[in-house]
Amino acid sequence: MYGNDFSAPNGTPDEAPGGLLGEVEAAEAELRAAAARGRRGGPAPDEDLAAYFAEVVDAEQKIEPRDWMPDAYRRTLIRQIAQHAHSEIIGMQPEGNWISRAPSLKRKAILLAKVQDEAGHGLYLYAAAETLGISRDELVQLLLDGRQKYSSIFNYPTLSWADVGAIGWLVDGAAIVNQVPLCRCSYGPYARAMIRVCKEESFHQRQGYEILHTLAHGTPAQQAMAQDAVDRWWYPSLAMFGPPDGDSTHSAQSMAWKIKRFSNDDLRQRFVDMCVQQAEILGLRIPDADLRWNDERQAYDYTQPDYDELMQVISGDGPCNRERMAHRRAAHADGTWVREAAAAYAAKRAGQKETVAA
Amino acid sequence: MNGPFDFTLALADDALVAAQRLAEWTTRAPEMEEDIALANIALDQLGAARLLLSYAGELEGAGRDEDALAYLRDDREFRNALVVELPNDDFAVTMAKLFFLAAYQLPLYTALAGCADERLAAIGAKARKESAYHLDHGALWVKRLGDGTEESHRRMQAAVDKVWPYTHELFAADPAAPVDPATLRPAFDEVVVPVLAEATLTQPDSAWAPAGGRAGVHTEHLAYLLAEMQVLHRAHPGAKW
Numbered sequence: 299m300y301g302n303d304f305s306a307p308n309g310t311p312d313e314a315p316g317g318l319l320g321e322v323e324a325a326e327a328e329l330r331a332a333a334a335r336g337r338r339g340g341p342a343p344d345e346d347l348a349a350y351f352a353e354v355v356d357a358e359q360k361i362e363p364r365d366w367m368p369d370a371y372r373r374t375l376i377r378q379i380a381q382h383a384h385s386e387i388i389g390m391q392p393e394g395n396w397i398s399r400a401p402s403l404k405r406k407a408i409l410l411a412k413v414q415d416e417a418g419h420g421l422y423l424y425a426a427a428e429t430l431g432i433s434r435d436e437l438v439q440l441l442l443d444g445r446q447k448y449s450s451i452f453n454y455p456t457l458s459w460a461d462v463g464a465i466g467w468l469v470d471g472a473a474i475v476n477q478v479p480l481c482r483c484s485y486g487p488y489a490r491a492m493i494r495v496c497k498e499e500s501f502h503q504r505q506g507y508e509i510l511h512t513l514a515h516g517t518p519a520q521q522a523m524a525q526d527a528v529d530r531w532w533y534p535s536l537a538m539f540g541p542p543d544g545d546s547t548h549s550a551q552s553m554a555w556k557i558k559r560f561s562n563d564d565l566r567q568r569f570v571d572m573c574v575q576q577a578e579i580l581g582l583r584i585p586d587a588d589l590r591w592n593d594e595r596q597a598y599d600y601t602q603p604d605y606d607e608l609m610q611v612i613s614g615d616g617p618c619n620r621e622r623m624a625h626r627r628a629a630h631a632d633g634t635w636v637r638e639a640a641a642a643y644a645a646k647r648a649g650q651k652e653t654v655a656a
Numbered sequence: 657m658n659g660p661f662d663f664t665l666a667l668a669d670d671a672l673v674a675a676q677r678l679a680e681w682t683t684r685a686p687e688m689e690e691d692i693a694l695a696n697i698a699l700d701q702l703g704a705a706r707l708l709l710s711y712a713g714e715l716e717g718a719g720r721d722e723d724a725l726a727y728l729r730d731d732r733e734f735r736n737a738l739v740v741e742l743p744n745d746d747f748a749v750t751m752a753k754l755f756f757l758a759a760y761q762l763p764l765y766t767a768l769a770g771c772a773d774e775r776l777a778a779i780g781a782k783a784r785k786e787s788a789y790h791l792d793h794g795a796l797w798v799k800r801l802g803d804g805t806e807e808s809h810r811r812m813q814a815a816v817d818k819v820w821p822y823t824h825e826l827f828a829a830d831p832a833a834p835v836d837p838a839t840l841r842p843a844f845d846e847v848v849v850p851v852l853a854e855a856t857l858t859q860p861d862s863a864w865a866p867a868g869g870r871a872g873v874h875t876e877h878l879a880y881l882l883a884e885m886q887v888l889h890r891a892h893p894g895a896k897w
Contacts, residue, residue: 394683401888401897402723414695517895633686636747639804
């Protein structure tokens with residue numbers, strides 16, 4: 299799960315989990331169709347590489363790792379995919395916080411599996427970034443050094459069990475709205491990774507929704523817990539779509555390259571429209587007194603998130619930025635001797651094999 | 657121990673407490689792949705615990721389901737062996753616990769798969785496949801750490817020295833049980849001794865054999881583990897989750 303709130307990226311929405319998955323499946327079919335069409339072969343020896351690249355992108359074909367691509371396209375993708383991967387890895391922390399206290403064994407198993415899925419997404423995305431000529435170790439170091447970001451949403455604390463539900467419903471929901479269009483990204487390995495990630499994320503979103511539904515129909519204390527979680531996570535979730543379009547620095551170029559396909563504000567609107575109906579079914583209140591249907595726009599009017607707060611969190615001063623980074627750095631540092639041992643053992647084994655072979 | 661209820665509960669509690677400890681590694685493992693592997697093993701243990709607890713509840717016949725047994729018993733009512741409740745400590749201690757536990761659970765579940773109780777046999781048949789993977793994973797790390805660097809060797813030997821005494825409790829004789837744990841010791845030694853040797857580790861010869869878990873007399877660590885695990889469930893009596 300991740301958002302658009304660090305710098306560049308992407309996005310589309312999701313009405314209900316069903317409609318969402320439909321879009322992912324459509325993207326998958328499109329990907330297969332593009333592969334079946336085939337490209338017109340490589341560029342001719344004297345052909346302008348930039349023109350060939352543009353032609354492939356315009357024809358909705360995929361750029362693959364061995365293709366020539368503009369440096370800026372490569373850099374943009376590396377940054378975006380790495381930030382997405384970092385977000386998966388850091389995003390394990392807020393929910394991981396409740397594994398030990400999950401209120402039933404079934405919920406504990408579901409949550410543990412979910413956090414494990416996020417680690418899997420992280421690895422999958424690092425592998426996609428590696429196709430662009432950078433190593434996972436380098437990317438991890440950029441994260442640890444604070445030179446690459448992760449989604450700001452994970453700098454908010456999980457204070458109650460209901461937060462696990464709210465993260466699933468709202469944060470995973472916003473992530474899916476953002477990510478579904480990425481299934482159609484012009485860079486093949488990223489598009490393929492996103493198809494797989496989106497399918498699992500929609501499953502997670504449903505689980506979160508179900509947690510909230512159970513709480514909202516439970517005891518008064520459980521209902522209050524659920525409402526409190528939605529009150530705290532609503533605006534940070536809206537902020538996941540990034541700054542308003544007028545202030546978004548990378549959007550236009552990413553749109554032209556078909557990395558990004560919808561504007562931040564379009565995606566945010568889609569998310570709001572999707573959530574209103576779901577909140578009604580949940581029996582929970584979206585904390586926005588100005589939320590109302592606009593017949594002319596055929597969309598809900600809503601209150602914007604506090605973008606000053608978003609900038610503050612991005613710049614490092616959110617409630618948990620320091621803890622999240624300290625936790626990741628400590629895990630990395632504490633594991634050093636283990637990784638060194640594994641490398642030494644593998645080297646000894648390789649040496650033994652060579653001796654036997656000789 | 658007394659009858660199939662106690663036996664089933666003991667196995668369930670081993671698996672449940674092991675799962676709770678392993679899950680503590682989530683977001684903290686030395687490698688991202690290991691984070692996933694430890695979560696996998698925790699999920700296996702949790703899955704086995706749930707099957708065993710549900711069955712124990714049926715055997716008891718007092719209307720307690722898996723959650724009532726997991727969340728509403730105090731430490732003196734838990735029947736797990738002490739080894740699973742020991743703190744994770746460093747990665748070497750965690751791997752020693754994982755390896756020894758798997759080397760016990762694999763022959764246990766294998767024997768269970770052939771026992772007369774159909775329910776237990778089905779659980780054993782499922783769990784033994786998982787235990788075989790846990791054993792491979794634990795053995796590989798014991799070898800890597802034992803025969804890795806100087807530091808990892810020192811830590812792995814210290815971990816084996818620390819955990820080894822607690823393994824004896826796992827094999828305390830109980831001839832009336834569906835599987836008598838004492839009969840599992842040869843299979844355990846057969847697996848453990850060669851791995852320790854290959855890992856260039858020394859098998860401890862301490863005679864100290866702490867026990868008490870099967871009778872509900874635990875280390876100081878279990879009550880803290882349970883306090884954390886049970887806090888939310890107990891704060892909302894009767895609530896559904």
